[in-house]
Amino acid sequence: MTDKQLMELAVEARKRAYTPYSGFKVGAALLAKSGKVYLGCNIENAAYTPTNCAERTAFFKAVSEGEMQFEKIAIVGGKEELLPLCAPCGVCRQVMAEFCDDQFEVILGTPDNFKGYKLNEVLPFAFTPVHLN
Ligand code: THU
Numbered sequence: 001m002t003d004k005q006l007m008e009l010a011v012e013a014r015k016r017a018y019t020p021y022s023g024f025k026v027g028a029a030l031l032a033k034s035g036k037v038y039l040g041c042n043i044e045n046a047a048y049t050p051t052n053c054a055e056r057t058a059f060f061k062a063v064s065e066g067e068m069q070f071e072k073i074a075i076v077g078g079k080e081e082l083l084p085l086c087a088p089c090g091v092c093r094q095v096m097a098e099f100c101d102d103q104f105e106v107i108l109g110t111p112d113n114f115k116g117y118k119l120n121e122v123l124p125f126a127f128t129p130v131h132l133n
């Protein structure tokens with residue numbers, strides 16, 4: 001699975017975004033160490049706060065299927081066209097920090113122009129499970 005293929009899967013996932021309120025569609029493709037890919041889209045709600053981001057949809061699908069180890073996630077987003085870069089929100093970064101180490105890669109951009117960032121670059125000084133030991 002190349003990074004470009006993972007970005008293309010994120011584009012596919014974005015097509016299923018349910019966004020009647022913002023019109024902003026996000027897609028995520030999460031590669032587990034098992035080799036399996038979990039797709040996620042954002043799913044909005046009339047009460048607004050129950051909205052789930054694409055990244056968390058992908059993580060929660062994966063964890064609920066028994067996956068606990070992850071390699072990388074590709075994220076794309078935008079209203080009509082894809083933005084050059086759609087950054088994950090702070091809550092989604094925190095969920096990544098729960099299940100992934102510093103080397104986990106967050107791939108941002110579009111399938112034609114993307115870059116991978118280490119989790120500790122996108123979430124420095126993370127509060128993680130080790131703090132509770
Ligand atoms: N959104 C995501 O899916 N992921 C993010 O990391 C940022 C925001 C969604 C939530 C909402 O449906 C829409 O984008 C606008 O905030």
